[in-house]
Amino acid sequence: MRMRQTVREAVLYYSPEQSEKVTKLKGVLVRMGIRIKNVGAEQVNETIGGLLGIPGFEKGQERADGAEFPHIPEEVMVLHKFSSQRLDELLLNLRKAGVPKVELKAVVTESNAGWTFYQLYEEIREEHEKMSAGV
Numbered sequence: 001m002r003m004r005q006t007v008r009e010a011v012l013y014y015s016p017e018q019s020e021k022v023t024k025l026k027g028v029l030v031r032m033g034i035r036i037k038n039v040g041a042e043q044v045n046e047t048i049g050g051l052l053g054i055p056g057f058e059k060g061q062e063r064a065d066g067a068e069f070p071h072i073p074e075e076v077m078v079l080h081k082f083s084s085q086r087l088d089e090l091l092l093n094l095r096k097a098g099v100p101k102v103e104l105k106a107v108v109t110e111s112n113a114g115w116t117f118y119q120l121y122e123e124i125r126e127e128h129e130k131m132s133a134g135v
Contacts, residue, residue, distance in 0.1 A: 009086060012051055012078035012117065014039040022075075024099045032086075032093060039076075039117055044069055048120055049113035052080055057113065070118045078120065080108040103128055 011034055015022050029036050037051060049057030079087065087107075094102075106112070106124045115123075 008035060009033075009082050010035040010037060010052055010080040012037050012039050012048065012080070013075070014044075014072060014077075014117065014121075015075040016041075016073055021100055024097050025094065025102070028090070028093045028097050028099060032090060034090070041071070042069055044072060044118040044121070045116050047114055047116055048078060048108055051117060052108065052113075054108075054113055072118065072121050074104060074125075075102055076104045076106075076117075076121050076124070077102045078106050078108060078117075082107065 011029055013022075013025070013036055026036055039051060043051065047057050048054075079090075082090070104121065104124045106120055112120055112123070
């Protein structure tokens with residue numbers, strides 16, 4: 001019998017629109033016992049740590065970057081507390097379920113936990129564009 005994991009994996013997930021892909025993706029996460037935290041457009045100025053409830057980060061804590069909520073036009077998936085084995089398992093299960101690839105993905109680190117969701121989005125979008133262009 002496998003010991004119950006004490007590490008609680010979580011995914012911050014943002015999608016500009018509801019679709020069949022979103023439903024399939026969330027189904028895989030639920031079957032794997034992964035906590036899903038949907039990020040709404042009004043939460044993009046909150047810190048990653050705050051959204052995940054990481055100790056030391058206030059829930060709903062926003063960076064003082066202004067009152068406007070910047071628009072994120074594409075889906076973003078941020079993974080927290082995944083072992084490399086569980087990450088491989090997640091990606092395999094998403095493929096098996098026919099879920100189209102989420103292009104913008106990141107793993108929570110000590111340094112990016114203090115960034116806002118939007119700052120992390122901008123960073124991974126830039127990285128993705130560079131990698132796609134072969135830079």
